[in-house]
Amino acid sequence: MRGVIGSIVCVGAAVGSCLRSPRKIGAPILLLLMQACSGSNGSGDEQGGAPDRDLAYERVRMVEVQLAGRGIRDEGVLEAMRNVRRHRFAPGLDPARAYEDRPHPIGHGQTISQPYIVGLMSEAAHLRPPCRVLEVGTGSGYQAAVLAEMGCTVYTIEIVEALASQSSEILAREGYGEQVHGRAGDGYYGWPEAAPFDAVIVTAAAPRLPEELLEQLTVGGRLVIPVGDIWQVLEVHRRTEEGYERSELSGVRFVPMTGEIRQGR
Numbered sequence: 001m002r003g004v005i006g007s008i009v010c011v012g013a014a015v016g017s018c019l020r021s022p023r024k025i026g027a028p029i030l031l032l033l034m035q036a037c038s039g040s041n042g043s044g045d046e047q048g049g050a051p052d053r054d055l056a057y058e059r060v061r062m063v064e065v066q067l068a069g070r071g072i073r074d075e076g077v078l079e080a081m082r083n084v085r086r087h088r089f090a091p092g093l094d095p096a097r098a099y100e101d102r103p104h105p106i107g108h109g110q111t112i113s114q115p116y117i118v119g120l121m122s123e124a125a126h127l128r129p130p131c132r133v134l135e136v137g138t139g140s141g142y143q144a145a146v147l148a149e150m151g152c153t154v155y156t157i158e159i160v161e162a163l164a165s166q167s168s169e170i171l172a173r174e175g176y177g178e179q180v181h182g183r184a185g186d187g188y189y190g191w192p193e194a195a196p197f198d199a200v201i202v203t204a205a206a207p208r209l210p211e212e213l214l215e216q217l218t219v220g221g222r223l224v225i226p227v228g229d230i231w232q233v234l235e236v237h238r239r240t241e242e243g244y245e246r247s248e249l250s251g252v253r254f255v256p257m258t259g260e261i262r263q264g265r
């Protein structure tokens, strides 16, 4: 797992406490804080002009404003998202833009999910290490990295082969190669050899619930999945001794789940 963000910690804490009520901050103060950060904490380049900035300050700010500011409370999730270098998972995108409050295209008609949605799904999965998670829809690999950073062993499946291999390279480069097991294929069938999982997170929209995934949960485990057509509802299905309990989180918009789920039954 990646360590805490080095020398930003004191600066980040100060910024964090300010940003807890973002509307009260005057723009000049925020600007000063941003300058202080990029000048002294490694998110900028002290030698002048290294092409790859660490962008730690952008992550602290993303977490405060987009996640904590909207009610995400799980400190394991917040800390993981302060640490995973999101911009590394969207090659080709201007690095600072990776921290914007929106999804971004990653090629092959797919997207890296909006930070808030990654936070929401990760929190809804209720994970504490040591945890085992299945993700369906690796895409950029970012969600998988966040789950690994939370201390979980992650199994992740991607139906587009080019994305499966690209994300596996990036995950290895970012230090998650041992914790994340990836494969190319249709996630509809889950990963029975590695089951049961404490959570299954599906990051593509399913027209109906894939029953096979429910069966791969531990008792107490949760399936987090967007269900619907163009707009979906983010559903959570918790396995109990007797069956499953269903709850709804919010309206969402994901790219469609493809493959077997689209076949009539």
Ligand code: SAH
Residues within 6 Å of the ligand: 110, 111, 112, 113, 136, 137, 138, 139, 140, 141, 142, 143, 144, 157, 158, 159, 160, 163, 185, 186, 187, 188, 203, 204, 255, 256, 257, 258, 259, 260
């Ligand atoms: N979790 C990703 C978001 C990926 S977008 C991230 O953090 O970036 C959804 C992904 O699901 C796409 O890459 C798409 O190709 C993939 N997908 C769609 N249907 C799938 C299926 N049946 N099995 C596995 N992956 C699927």
